[in-house]
Amino acid sequence: xYVNRKHRTCLELGMLSxxxxxxxxxxxxxxxxxxxxxxxxxxxxxxxxxxxxxxxxNHKKVLETVDPxxxxxxxxxxxxxxxLLGKDCFRPATPRGIMTLLERTKTRLEGxxxxxxxxxxxxxxxxxxxxxNSDCTVTICHSKTRNLPSLCRQADILVAAVGKPHFIKxxxxxxxxxxxxxxxNRLKDGKITGDVDxxxxxxxxxxxxxxxKGVGPMTIASLMENTVKACKEIEWPKNSD
Ligand code: NDP
Numbered sequence: 001x002y003v004n005r006k007h008r009t010c011l012e013l014g015m016l017s018x019x020x021x022x023x024x025x026x027x028x029x030x031x032x033x034x035x036x037x038x039x040x041x042x043x044x045x046x047x048x049x050x051x052x053x054x055x056x057x058n059h060k061k062v063l064e065t066v067d068p069x070x071x072x073x074x075x076x077x078x079x080x081x082x083x084l085l086g087k088d089c090f091r092p093a094t095p096r097g098i099m100t101l102l103e104r105t106k107t108r109l110e111g112x113x114x115x116x117x118x119x120x121x122x123x124x125x126x127x128x129x130x131x132x133n134s135d136c137t138v139t140i141c142h143s144k145t146r147n148l149p150s151l152c153r154q155a156d157i158l159v160a161a162v163g164k165p166h167f168i169k170x171x172x173x174x175x176x177x178x179x180x181x182x183x184x185n186r187l188k189d190g191k192i193t194g195d196v197d198x199x200x201x202x203x204x205x206x207x208x209x210x211x212x213k214g215v216g217p218m219t220i221a222s223l224m225e226n227t228v229k230a231c232k233e234i235e236w237p238k239n240s241d
Contacts, residue, residue, distance in 0.1 A: 046072035095127035097218030118161030160195035
């Protein structure tokens with residue numbers, strides 16, 4: 001669903017998008033060879049490795065093979081490091097989209113207490129870093145965190161990236177908080193829901209993102225922004241084809 005949306009949005013924007021599919025038992029060397037060939041292809045400005053990969057593929061090494069200048073998903077350690085330092089780079093699309101959503105609320109982030117639940121490399125860590133670089137005071141929570149509800153209640157900005165339906169209840173949210181729901185959970189009846197008990201939490205929050213149609217579409221928009229950035233900024237060595 002997600003891959004199709006990205007592909008469709010590229011086409012709507014007039015970008016060429018090509019999906020390269022491989023069988024689940026594809027060899028590590030074949031994938032590496034494919035990425036290296038895309039790295040060297042002047043017609044290609046952005047490369048995205050859709051996660052999760054089959055276990056035998058060592059996703060860290062695969063992601064590290066993507067040229068950082070074409071890493072529009074912002075998952076190469078080089079871009080993670082630059083994000084940490086607050087330098088210009090490709091920032092992962094979901095956190096970048098969250099920052100855009102926060103900007104649009106016109107809330108001054110300086111000094112706000114942001115509580116991020118989740119510490120994945122894709123969402124939790126990079127959004128925590130971006131909020132810190134925007135002068136928030138940041139608390140990062142995970143599965144071993146103690147007194148989670150009480151930490152959540154201190155949040156001016158609460159980012160839920162857990163992957164558990166309705167994990168955040170109204171009694172975990174401070175009145176007037178901004179609540180960003182990153183979770184995408186499929187229920188037994190096939191419906192998609194977030195990590196936040198939206199109907200009850202919305203009564204307390206000043207701003208809240210729905211699921212679907214919240215962070216998801218912003219992730220795709222941010223990926224497109226990253227791709228345009230890659231196209232504008234890439235510099236080819238003079239002696240290459
Ligand atoms: P991960 O599974 O990698 O991370 C989940 C995090 O939640 C972990 O850090 C884990 O802690 C923490 N966690 C799990 N249980 C608890 C608990 N009981 N209390 C506190 N923390 C807990 O998921 P992702 O970060 O990749 O994704 C999170 C959600 O966001 C998923 O639903 C995913 O589908 C969705 N998502 C949505 C996107 C979008 O575009 N809207 C993009 C990417 C993801 P620990 O580290 O200790 O295990």
